């Protein structure tokens with residue numbers, strides 16, 4: 547009997563905007579792998595039933611996106627430490643013993659993107675300044691701390707959310723008032739926008755950037771537009787800038803490797819395929 551091709555997909559609501567099918571579709575074609583990666587529109591109510599059914603239909607795994615990243619933790623049978631720490635999962639592996647294993651690769655994607663886009667980046671060279679304290683910030687803070695940054699300066703419009711992350715993730719985080727956010731950039735050698743500001747249709751990030759150090763590595767999680775005003779201004783000040791698309795591409799690597807058995811490359815051809 548011929549074995550059916552392995553299936554994977556991305557579970558979310560809405561799902562039409564997800565770029566993951568383009569990412570995995572490109573890799574499947576590029577490496578000539580007999581497999582499929584599908585967008586799966588799933589409501590909160592159906593989430594558990596769908597996740598439990600997928601392995602029975604030939605799925606080897608799935609990505610999970612908004613709004614299911616947190617609730618998936620309750621459904622999976624086994625969680626990685628980083629998924630527990632971040633409080634969210636984005637990658638599921640359906641094991642042959644029937645168990646559902648959940649990981650979070652967002653922090654990995656963030657670091658891999660910086661390493662590729664700014665090969666000289668040294669997380670230990672100075673404090674990291676993080677703008678925003680939402681869901682994306684959690685994975686990035688965990689990843690930065692793990693990479694060895696000596697201090698994380700964290701600023702968020704709603705200050706108590708930043709304080710809560712400090713309480714959860716430790717004293718290496720220092721909270722800075724949102725109106726003072728420009729000042730914290732003066733010491734930082736890594737600067738990250740984790741807010742949705744600057745995204746097409748959203749207001750611009752208004753934090754004054756004149757304090758940025760020219761040797762800072764500056765990155766944005768926003769990738770639409772690819773070159774946000776934040777990155778354009780940082781580049782004009784001599785900083786090394788890394789756009790947010792790479793984080794999305796790199797976070798997909800561990801899942802693809804586990805499901806389809808080959809570690810895929812993040813290169814220009816992939817970026818073109820995803821943007822096109």
Ligand code: ATR
Pocket residue numbers: 677678679680681682683702703704705707740741742743749
């Ligand atoms: P995500 O999961 O992508 O991080 P989120 O949890 O909704 O999304 O967080 C969005 C981030 O953008 C938050 O840090 C949010 O600040 P608040 O916690 O004060 O809401 C930030 N953000 C969104 N709109 C903003 C605005 N107009 N000004 C400042 N910060 C904003």
